[in-house]
Structure formats: structure tokens, C-alpha cells
Amino acid sequence: MKLLHSPIFRSFSSKTYIPSSRGMGISNEVLNIIEKEDPIEPALDDLVDFMCPNVVSFILEQKRENRELSFRFFIWAAKRNRFISWVSENMIEDMLLRDGGFDLYWSVLDKLKLSGIDITSRAFGTLIWGYWKVNKAEKAVEAFGRMNDFDCKPNLFTYNMILHITVQKDAILLALAVYNVMLKLNSNPNCSTFSILIDGLCKSGKTQDALKLFDEMSERGVLPNKITYTVILSGLCQAKRTDDAHRLLNVMKSRGCKPDFVAYNALLNGFCKLGRVDEAYTLLRSFESEGYVADIKGFTCLVDGFVRTKRIDEAQSVFKKLLETDVVPDVVLYTTMIRGLSGAGRVKEALNLLRDMTGRGVQPDTQCYNTLIKGFCDMDLLDQAQSLQLEISENECFPDTCTYSILICRMCRNGLVEEARNIFNEMENLGCFPSVVTFNTLIDGLCKAGELEEAHLMFYKMEIGKNPSLFLRLSQGADRVLDNVSLQKMVEKLCESGKILKAYKLLMQLADCGVVPNLVTYNILINGLCKSGKINGAFKLFQELQVKGHLPDSITYGTLIDGLQRVDREEEAFKLLDQMSKNGCMPSAEVYKSLMTWSCRRGQIPIAFSLWLKYLRNQAVRDDEVIGLIEKHLEKGELEKVVRGLLEMDLKLEDFDSSPYNIWLIGMCQERKPRDALKIFSLLEEFNVMISAPSCVMLIHSLCEEGNLDQAVEVFLYTLERGVRLMPRICNRLLQSLLRSQDKAQHAVGLLERMRSVGYNLNDYLHSGTRSLFRRWNRRETEHLSPG
Incomplete structure (x- = not known):
């Protein structure tokens, strides 16, 4: 055999080259082979097959002080597909992680390239994985991008590795771009490729795209395995499509894949x-x-x-x-139970559970404390909440952004804006960076407190931070705007031109760009400006948010429409409604109800009805024929038929909304048409639809003004039966109207008894004028009943 006569074989076989601290001969022999790669050597391939385990054992274990030689032999031998050893790769990874290991490995790669020795993707795969293990994702991406410099084409394993890294770093756009490059280079994806990408899409909330990729997987003849099914199943559950997930589980089992x-x-x-x-x-x-x-x-x-x-x-x-x-309970389970008790107002039990978990050796984390702090805040027990905030540090945890945001939110709701601002400043001084939720909460609190200038300053402070829009303009040109489509195209273009690292850095810089105003922030400020009558300032923000790449939603438009109505710019409000539809933003029910409310206040009740019918026509589940018939009744002024037709149609649906009916009822009262309002009231009662307290108040008030006290009493009795508690003002109005009437005063006494029986505190409810009228009535009754 040629192998037996090989000098290299003899060198391995001789005692001189038995692995030892003095065995340098074999090292030099191997180094010569690597450098020359002599094609005349007939037994070279056989040697690699036959003797590689010994070479690895010797060079990697006995000669670790000579890491360069170890790296060189590994890279050289890795290109032979027959040389596959996870043991040796683990040894190489171990040496990479030691001081200067990565730099030395690159140095070896450069030397081998100059020697004309081919570098395979397996050699790069070990390097990439080593970077990932020490949390250097950017270096891993850089290594992947530099493979082309060594005329080395990534294999499927390397592609999957870089896809895994980019998905784990939430750079799904880059992962998809790499996948597209992979397809263009005819590197066929396998089951792992699809599982990694589907997982990334699901975690990014792109479940529909994940399902498309799942279908593409089948089209390419790749069978999903247990991991793929589990990933897509989890994604469906995350997207609240649990019934679809359940069906997929059954499909999974039917195809012999055991969950x-x-x-x-x-x-x-x-x-x-x-x-x-x-x-x-x-x-x-x-x-x-x-x-x-x-x-x-x-x-x-x-x-x-x-x-x-x-x-x-x-x-x-x-x-x-x-x-x-x-089963031993962990901190997640305890936190869940504490959240339940806190949400139910049982904060003392929740606090006891926190003490119990520490007694069982389970250390509460910051999230656990935050859950309990929120419970105390919800109960307006701010002192106890702040006490728990201080306790976090004592348990080797630290208050986080969420901790401060919870406290700031409750303080703003309680009108303690100055205290909230102090906590915000404390938070920044401690190096805890506010989130977009923190900023939004404080800006909303400042707006509600009427401090619009301060709210604007907070907004600009938020925006001046590392703004992604600003970053894109500076790094990519002034015409760049932050939106997902343009960003995706940019990443794809960079990947196709081999600039993988640049694409990765771009995404990471955007991800780490700090807190920036989102659409919620803009909506909060626009709402504050609208409510203070500064509609022009609101429109300026409306234009600005679109320049920054945000698309206004139904809340944005609805807020502006309501703001325009407040300053009697009705025509512009309706133009904005049309613009909203043209821009592809379907007006929500809330937008239509806002317009209906203002129309009713202006006495335009038919318009209010027409607006709701227009909204219904845009809902696919509504019957157009029925709506057409209702419109004919509206044209004829047949109010009862209109309301009855709408109720019969609406009550068949799961999303029944009684708000429009209450808006119309109140509108009739404002127009001094209590009889029409009473018709709506009677129909709602007939269909067992709950009538709101404001509707009852307005109707009682209108009926009292008209002198229809019997019907006013009936409406009041309705509220008592339904458990609707009315404010003292309307109660006293009705009682005084009854007491001033010669033949209705007795009803006032009956009502008083009914109010007492359902829990009204009459000492607090009855005004002095009402008490005076009752005393007069009592005197008259006493005089009337006295003899003579």
C-alpha cells in the first residue's frame, strides 16, 4: 500500500513522533504539507482519512501553545468533506475564545489565502459560530460578508447559521434579504432554513408572511418537521388564531409528526x-x-x-x-398569580404571596415587583407603591423603565404632574432611559393639565434623541424617510451588492436609536391641541407626522375631525372624512359617532342618521337592501320605522353598539323634541337595549320642561329598575317639578321611598330647595287632614 510507504505515515508510526511535548517533527511535516499541498504525495488523502484523529489529538491537545499551527491544520483539513469532527471544532472554538484567538485565526486565513490554499465555508462556519457564542453578532455578520474576499461560497449550514443570528437579533429584514440572495445563488433551503425564517416572521408579528413561507416550503418539496410545525403553531397562537393553530396540530399529528x-x-x-x-x-x-x-x-x-x-x-x-x-413554582408563575390578585384589588394577598415566594427560595425579579407596584397604584396607594420601588434595590434588582412608567402614569392620572416630572428626571439621572410609553404618559398628563408648551418641549426632547429619520437622512441622503418598505428595499440592495455588514449595522443603529415619537405620541399631542382650540397647531403636527414616515390612523383623523367641529369648521371636518377614505384609512365607528354628535348639537338630526347609514354600508356584514329600505323611511320622516329597522338589523350581529341610538335620543332632546326622543326610548326598552344615564338625564329634563311629568317619572323608574344611578341635579329637578305641581306631589313622596330602597343616600342627594318644598307639602297635607 502506498500509505505504508509514505514518509508521513512512517513519521506517525515511529516512536519519535508519538504525541509528546517534544514532538515537533510532525508539526513541521504537517506545516510543510499545508504550505506546499504537494500533488505528488500519493498518500495525502489517505493519510487525512486514516490518521486525522491522531493529528487532531496531537496538534489540538498537546500543542495548544502553538495555536497558529492548530488553526492552519484545521482550516486546511476542513476542506476535505471526509474530515468532519465536532470534537475538533469544539477544540478550535475553545482556542478562539482565548486572548487574541479571533485575530490569530484571521491572520492564518490571510496566510493560507496568499499560499493559494482554498478556504472552505466550514472554516468560516466555525469562526462565525465562535463570534456568536461570545455575543459578537456584528463580527459574525462581518465574517460572513468577508467570505467572498476568500473566494469562499457559503454552504447551506453557513447560510442557516447567519439566518439564525440575524433572526435572534430581531433583524428579520436582513434575514429575508440574505434568503433572497441565497435563492439567487441556487443554494436550496432546507427545513432548518424555513424554520428559522418562519420563527423570525412570527416573532415580528408577520404571521401572514410566515404562513406564505410555510406554503412556499411545500412548493419547494421541503417537508416540515416538528420544529417547523411548532414554530408556526406558536405564531398562530401569538396572532390570536388559536383555532387555526389547533387545526394545524391535528394536521401535524396526521402526518406522523408527534407534538x-x-x-x-x-x-x-x-x-x-x-x-x-x-x-x-x-x-x-x-x-x-x-x-x-x-x-x-x-x-x-x-x-x-x-x-x-x-x-x-x-x-x-x-x-x-x-x-x-x-413541580416547583418559578418567578413567572408567582408573578402571574400576583398580577391576578392585584388586578382584583386584593393587594394585601398579593403582597403576602411576594413574601411567601421569598420564603420558598424563589427570588422576585423586577417584573414581579412591577406587577405589585401597579396593583398598589391602581388602588391609589402611591406611598406603598413607592416603598416597593425602594425595596427592589434591596433584593439585588434595579427599578427599570417599566417601574418608573407605572408610577408616572398613576401620578399623571391623579393630576400630580409635577411629582411625575420629578420621577422622570430622577429616572434619567439614574441612567434608566425612558421608553416611548414613559414619554407618552407624561406628555398626555401635561396636555390634560393644560401645560401644552411643556408637553411640546417634552416631545422635542424625545425627538432630538437618536432619531431614526434623522439618522437615515444623514447616512443615506436627505430624501430618505423611515418607512418599512423603503427600508426593506435598501437592505435588499445592500445584501445583493455583498454589503451584508453595512445592512446589519443600519438595522442595528435604527434599533438602538433610542426613544422616538410614534403615532401614539402624535395622537396625544394633536388631541391636546384640539381640546384647547389650537386646531392649526394640530394640523401642523398632522403634516409633520406624515413627513416623518408615519401613516395617520383612524384615531388621528377622528381627533382632528372632532377638533374642527369644536371650532365650528364643520365643512372642513367633512372634507377630512372624505380625505381619510381616499387615503385608504377606513373611518371607524368612533369617527362617525363624533360627527353624529356634533350634527345633533346643531339640530341636523337627519344628517346624523344618514352618517350612520353610510357607516353601515361600509360594513360587509350589513344587508344593503335593508339599509336601502331604512333610508326610504328616513326620507319620509318615519322615525319609528327607521329605528326599529336598524335595531332589528343590528341586534343580529355580535358587535351591537347602542351608542348611535343614545346619540339620536339626546339629539332629539336638544332639539326640544321630547316626544320623538320618547319614541326612541320606548323602542330601545322594547328591544331590551340598555339606555345610557346621559340619555335618561336629558329625556327627564326635556319632559319636565314640557310638563310631561308622568313620562318623566316613568323614565326615572326605569333607571331605578336598571340600577342606573343619576346625579343629584336631575333627581332634584324632577322632585321639585312634582312638588310644585298640585296633583303630582304625591308621586314625589313615592319616588323618595323608591330611591331610599335602592341605596340612594337622601341626606347627600336632596338640595335645600327640595327639602323646603317637601316641608311645605307636609304642612299643607297636615293642615288639610286636621279637623275643622
Whole structure:
């Protein structure tokens, strides 16, 4: 055999070259082979096959002080597909992680390139993975991008590795761009490729795109495995499409792919997050029959489901059941239970649970404290909340952005804007950077407190930070605007030209650009300006947000429409409604209801009805023929037929909204048409539709003005029966009207007794004028009944 006569083989076989600290001969021999790669050597390939384990063992373990030689041999030998050893790769990774390892590896790559030795993707794969292990994603992307400099084409394994890294860094746009490059270079994706990308799309909220990629996977003849199914199933649950996820689970099983506990937990969690806990329990029983045993995540899903549906006692029951098993509760489960108790106002029990968890050796984290702090804030127990904030640091945690945001939010709601501002300043001094939620909360509080100039200053402070729009203009040109489509095209163009690292840096700089105003911020400020009558300032912001790449939504338009109505610019409000539709933003019910309310205030009640019919026509589930018939009744002034037709149509739908009917009822009262208002009231009562307290107040007031006290009493009795508590002013108005009437005063006494029986505190409710009228009535009654 040629191998037996090879000098290299003899060198390995001789005692001189048995691995030892003195065995430099083999090192030099191997170095010569790597440098020359002599094609005359007949046994070279055989040697690599036969002796590689010994070479690796010797060079990588015995000669670690000579890392350069180890790297050179590994890179040289890696290009032979027969040389595959995870053991050797782990050894190389270990040496990479030592001081200067990565720089030395690059140096070796450069030397081998100059020697004319081919560098394979496997050599780069180890380097890329090494960077990822030490959290140097940018360096990993740079290494991937430099493969072309070494005439090295990425293989499928390397592509999947870089896709995994970009997805983990939330750079899904870059991952998709790399995938497109991969396809153009005819590198066929495998199941892992699709699983990585689908996972990234789902976590980015792009579930529909993930499903398209899932379909593309089948079109390319790639069969999904358990990981792929689980990823897409979790994505569907995250998108609240749990029924679709359940169907996919059955498909998964029918194709012989057995789900694991991750898939089962994802589905349980999906149903529980939607409040469908009973269905989750049924699923749990069916899963158990298939061998599933609920773990800590399974129990947490159920507890969370009961908490979401405010079934706290049942949540506690499941929690106690868990404590009786071998499953040890973790901080996530405790936090979920604390959130449930806090949300139910049972903050003392929640605090006791926090003490219990520390007693069991479970350390509460910042999120756990934040949950309890929010509970105390919701109960307006700010002192206790701030005390817990201080306690966080004592438990080796630190208050985070969420902690401060919770406190700022409650203080703003309580009108304590100055205190909120102080906490905001304290937060910045401690190096805890405010989030967009923190800024929005404080800006909203300042607007409501009438401090619009201060709110604007806060807005500009937020915007001056590392603004992505500003960054794009400076780095890419003045015509660049931050929007997803242009950004995606930019990333794709960079990847296609081989500038992978530049694309990655662009996305990371945008991701780390700090807090910038979002659409919610603009909507808050626009609302503040509109309510203070500064409509021109609101429109200036409206134009600015579009320049910054934001698309106005229904709230933006609705706020501006309401603002225009406030300053009697009705014509412009209706023009904005038309513009809204042309720009592809479908007006919401709230927008139409705002216009209806203002139309009613101006006495344009037919317009108010027409507006709602226009809204209904845009809803696909409505019957156009029925709407057409209702419009004919409206033209004829047949109010009862209009309202009855609308009620019969609306009540068949799940999303029934009584607001329009209450708007019309109040509008009739404002127009001094209490009889028409009474017709609407009677129809709503007939169809068992709840009539709002403001509607009842307006109707009672109008009926009293007209002198129709019997009907006013009937409306008041309706509120007593339905448990609707009216304000003292309207109650006293009705009672005084009855007492001033010669033949209705007795009704006032009856009403007083009914009010007392349903819990009205008459000492607080009755005005001095009403008491005086009752005393006069009592004297008259006494005089009338006295003899003689």
C-alpha cells in the first residue's frame, strides 16, 4: 500500500513522533504539507482519512501553545468533506475564545489565502459560530460578508447559521434579504432554513408572511418537521388564531409528526390568553391521554387564563394544586398569580404571596415587583407603591423603565404632574432611559393639565434623541424617510451588492436609536391641541407626522375631525372624512359617532342618521337592501320605522353598539323634541337595549320642561329598575317639578321611598330647595287632614 510507504505515515508510526511535548517533527511535516499541498504525495488523502484523529489529538491537545499551527491544520483539513469532527471544532472554538484567538485565526486565513490554499465555508462556519457564542453578532455578520474576499461560497449550514443570528437579533429584514440572495445563488433551503425564517416572521408579528413561507416550503418539496410545525403553531397562537393553530396540530399529528410539550404548551397558552380557559382544560385532558404531563409552563398557562378572565379563586385553586405536586413554582408563575390578585384589588394577598415566594427560595425579579407596584397604584396607594420601588434595590434588582412608567402614569392620572416630572428626571439621572410609553404618559398628563408648551418641549426632547429619520437622512441622503418598505428595499440592495455588514449595522443603529415619537405620541399631542382650540397647531403636527414616515390612523383623523367641529369648521371636518377614505384609512365607528354628535348639537338630526347609514354600508356584514329600505323611511320622516329597522338589523350581529341610538335620543332632546326622543326610548326598552344615564338625564329634563311629568317619572323608574344611578341635579329637578305641581306631589313622596330602597343616600342627594318644598307639602297635607 502506498500509505505504508509514505514518509508521513512512517513519521506517525515511529516512536519519535508519538504525541509528546517534544514532538515537533510532525508539526513541521504537517506545516510543510499545508504550505506546499504537494500533488505528488500519493498518500495525502489517505493519510487525512486514516490518521486525522491522531493529528487532531496531537496538534489540538498537546500543542495548544502553538495555536497558529492548530488553526492552519484545521482550516486546511476542513476542506476535505471526509474530515468532519465536532470534537475538533469544539477544540478550535475553545482556542478562539482565548486572548487574541479571533485575530490569530484571521491572520492564518490571510496566510493560507496568499499560499493559494482554498478556504472552505466550514472554516468560516466555525469562526462565525465562535463570534456568536461570545455575543459578537456584528463580527459574525462581518465574517460572513468577508467570505467572498476568500473566494469562499457559503454552504447551506453557513447560510442557516447567519439566518439564525440575524433572526435572534430581531433583524428579520436582513434575514429575508440574505434568503433572497441565497435563492439567487441556487443554494436550496432546507427545513432548518424555513424554520428559522418562519420563527423570525412570527416573532415580528408577520404571521401572514410566515404562513406564505410555510406554503412556499411545500412548493419547494421541503417537508416540515416538528420544529417547523411548532414554530408556526406558536405564531398562530401569538396572532390570536388559536383555532387555526389547533387545526394545524391535528394536521401535524396526521402526518406522523408527534407534538412535544412545547407545541402543547403553546396551544394551551393561546387559548388561555384569549380567555378560553374551559376549552384549554378540555384540550389539556385530551393532551394527557396522549402522554402529555403538565409542567411549570402548562400550569402557568392555566393560571394566566383564569387571571385574564378574572376567575381569581380558580387561579388560586390551580396554584395550590401545583404546590401539592413535584413541580416547583418559578418567578413567572408567582408573578402571574400576583398580577391576578392585584388586578382584583386584593393587594394585601398579593403582597403576602411576594413574601411567601421569598420564603420558598424563589427570588422576585423586577417584573414581579412591577406587577405589585401597579396593583398598589391602581388602588391609589402611591406611598406603598413607592416603598416597593425602594425595596427592589434591596433584593439585588434595579427599578427599570417599566417601574418608573407605572408610577408616572398613576401620578399623571391623579393630576400630580409635577411629582411625575420629578420621577422622570430622577429616572434619567439614574441612567434608566425612558421608553416611548414613559414619554407618552407624561406628555398626555401635561396636555390634560393644560401645560401644552411643556408637553411640546417634552416631545422635542424625545425627538432630538437618536432619531431614526434623522439618522437615515444623514447616512443615506436627505430624501430618505423611515418607512418599512423603503427600508426593506435598501437592505435588499445592500445584501445583493455583498454589503451584508453595512445592512446589519443600519438595522442595528435604527434599533438602538433610542426613544422616538410614534403615532401614539402624535395622537396625544394633536388631541391636546384640539381640546384647547389650537386646531392649526394640530394640523401642523398632522403634516409633520406624515413627513416623518408615519401613516395617520383612524384615531388621528377622528381627533382632528372632532377638533374642527369644536371650532365650528364643520365643512372642513367633512372634507377630512372624505380625505381619510381616499387615503385608504377606513373611518371607524368612533369617527362617525363624533360627527353624529356634533350634527345633533346643531339640530341636523337627519344628517346624523344618514352618517350612520353610510357607516353601515361600509360594513360587509350589513344587508344593503335593508339599509336601502331604512333610508326610504328616513326620507319620509318615519322615525319609528327607521329605528326599529336598524335595531332589528343590528341586534343580529355580535358587535351591537347602542351608542348611535343614545346619540339620536339626546339629539332629539336638544332639539326640544321630547316626544320623538320618547319614541326612541320606548323602542330601545322594547328591544331590551340598555339606555345610557346621559340619555335618561336629558329625556327627564326635556319632559319636565314640557310638563310631561308622568313620562318623566316613568323614565326615572326605569333607571331605578336598571340600577342606573343619576346625579343629584336631575333627581332634584324632577322632585321639585312634582312638588310644585298640585296633583303630582304625591308621586314625589313615592319616588323618595323608591330611591331610599335602592341605596340612594337622601341626606347627600336632596338640595335645600327640595327639602323646603317637601316641608311645605307636609304642612299643607297636615293642615288639610286636621279637623275643622
